[in-house]
Amino acid sequence: MTAALPDPSASAAVLIGTSAYVHLPQLPAVETNVADLSGALCDPTIWGLPQAHTLTVAEPENPAALLDPVYQAGARAEDTLLVYYCGHGLRDSDSADLYLALTGSRDALGYTAVAYTHLRQAVLASRARRKVVVLDCCFSGRAARTLSSPNALASRAGIDGAYVLTASPKDHVALAPDGERHTAFTGELLHVLGSGVPDGPETLDLETLYREVTVRLGSKNRPLPQRSQENDVGRLPLVRNRARAKQGTTAGPVMDAEVEAAMVSTGLQLARLLRSAGRHRDALPVLRMILQASVPGTEGDSITVHLELAELLTETGQDQQAIEVLENAFQLTHKRFGPEAVTVCRRLAELLQTAGNHNQACEVLRHALDSLEKAAKPPVSPAGAD
Numbered sequence: 001m002t003a004a005l006p007d008p009s010a011s012a013a014v015l016i017g018t019s020a021y022v023h024l025p026q027l028p029a030v031e032t033n034v035a036d037l038s039g040a041l042c043d044p045t046i047w048g049l050p051q052a053h054t055l056t057v058a059e060p061e062n063p064a065a066l067l068d069p070v071y072q073a074g075a076r077a078e079d080t081l082l083v084y085y086c087g088h089g090l091r092d093s094d095s096a097d098l099y100l101a102l103t104g105s106r107d108a109l110g111y112t113a114v115a116y117t118h119l120r121q122a123v124l125a126s127r128a129r130r131k132v133v134v135l136d137c138c139f140s141g142r143a144a145r146t147l148s149s150p151n152a153l154a155s156r157a158g159i160d161g162a163y164v165l166t167a168s169p170k171d172h173v174a175l176a177p178d179g180e181r182h183t184a185f186t187g188e189l190l191h192v193l194g195s196g197v198p199d200g201p202e203t204l205d206l207e208t209l210y211r212e213v214t215v216r217l218g219s220k221n222r223p224l225p226q227r228s229q230e231n232d233v234g235r236l237p238l239v240r241n242r243a244r245a246k247q248g249t250t251a252g253p254v255m256d257a258e259v260e261a262a263m264v265s266t267g268l269q270l271a272r273l274l275r276s277a278g279r280h281r282d283a284l285p286v287l288r289m290i291l292q293a294s295v296p297g298t299e300g301d302s303i304t305v306h307l308e309l310a311e312l313l314t315e316t317g318q319d320q321q322a323i324e325v326l327e328n329a330f331q332l333t334h335k336r337f338g339p340e341a342v343t344v345c346r347r348l349a350e351l352l353q354t355a356g357n358h359n360q361a362c363e364v365l366r367h368a369l370d371s372l373e374k375a376a377k378p379p380v381s382p383a384g385a386d
Contacts, residue, residue: 005203005237006080006130008048009288012073013041016057016066016100018087023106030086033136033186034058037084040193047239053077061103063114067122074126076321080238081128083119086186089137100137123162130233131162132206136185163206163229185225188216196243203237210234268305271312280316287312303329307343314351323351330364342368 015038019030034056041049055073060066074081088101092110099105099113106112116135123131167185177184192204192212200208210227217224227234267290274283287309291302306329313322326348345368352361 005047005240007078007285007288008050008053009285009291010077010079011049011081011128012053012055012077013038013049013082013084014055014057014069014073016060016069016083016085016087018059018101018103020059020103021088021101022104024088024101027087027183029181029183029186031058032181033086033183033190034084036182036190037186040190041082045240045242046193059103060114063102063118066100066102066114067118070119070122071125074122074128077126077128079128080130080132081123081126082132082134083123084134084136085119086136086183089135098137130236132233132238133162133164134166134189135164136167136183163233164227165206165210166226167223184217184220184222185213188213191216193239194242196241198243200241200243202241202244204239204241205237206234209238268308271308275312280312283312284309284316303341303344307347310347310351319351319355323348323355326351330367 015034017030017034019027021027038054038056041047042051042054053073053076055069057066057069070083073083085100088105090099090101090105090107090110090113091097092099093108095110097110098116099110100116100119101113104112119133123133167183180187182190189209192209197204197208197212206227206229210225214224267286271283271286271290274280274286287305290305291309306325310322310325310329313319313325326344329344330348345364349361349364349368352358352364
């Protein structure tokens with residue numbers, strides 16, 4: 001039996017990239033790294049992470065700009081949290097600690113960058129069952145010489161219960177080869193994600209990705225990656241193997257509209273049966289999967305699913321996530337206002353009021369009243385019409 005992938009609806013990714021610097025060499029490939037990796041993670045034939053769960057942090061200017069999104073994503077993720085950083089890696093002149101460069105960072109001055117220990121704390125704060133950290137950092141020759149053991153950086157970067165994958169190139173050229181779209185390490189990672197492993201299983205785990213990237217970098221005589229892991233988390237599947245998909249294995253929800261519409265109806269019935277049986281935890285991913293389908297022309301059914309999911313989240317004490325679901329449904333009511341929309345507004349207002357957001361609750365109710373008033377007005381007959 002094929003092992004299950006991480007639940008995209010209960011996972012999150014933060015992709016951090018610093019390409020422009022005031023005092024350090026520029027790294028233009030970082031920008032394309034982040035954009036293309038985001039596209040790969042959101043591709044349903046690879047993982048299918050929702051766009052709303054993929055946070056891109058470009059050119060952070062201060063520690064809060066880099067770390068706050070990690071804390072936010074970590075609070076949301078229950079299954080998997082993936083954090084990626086690409087840019088200059090620095091060493092302080094007085095220590096061997098790793099620092100992540102900001103746009104205004106200066107070489108050998110750790111206080112102008114973000115200490116990796118702070119990123120480690122942000123990742124550890126997450127409730128996600130699995131945590132993945134990918135560091136595509138460059139170092140000066142002096143810093144590279146401090147990495148005497150093969151896995152020195154990976155060991156220092158290790159996080160309990162997490163998988164840490166590091167590029168650790170020795171110079172700027174190795175990180176971003178001239179004329180190439182990506183940095184050396186991320187370019188090979190994207191290749192493996194996009195092309196898959198021809199002789200591999202239907203799903204790829206982190207250890208397989210690490211081995212494949214290592215082989216490709218080694219064949220080009222480029223610095224080899226390092227990794228650190230706890231509790232064999234690297235053996236858990238992360239993405240689909242696109243090479244297997246090309247051989248006829250369906251890799252992703254590629255279905256026509258009629259099949260998707262039927263899935264919405266059947267999935268909603270299944271979720272309600274599970275809920276009535278007290279299996280709330282099993283019903284949640286079913287409802288989230290339905291919403292990810294985004295079937296055109298089924299906005300009414302979608303609102304019903306939003307309401308069902310929000311109610312289930314509230315019953316399980318996840319009020320903040322329930323608010324987010326109802327806010328999404330609230331946006332749909334601008335296109336289609338009916339009885340379900342009134343229910344959305346009422347439930348959203350109740351949750352907002354309970355959370356202390358009284359002004360927002362009033363705005364939601366005001367919108368509902370305005371929409372009801374417009375719906376109740378008879379159409380204006382053209383002048384002279386009978």
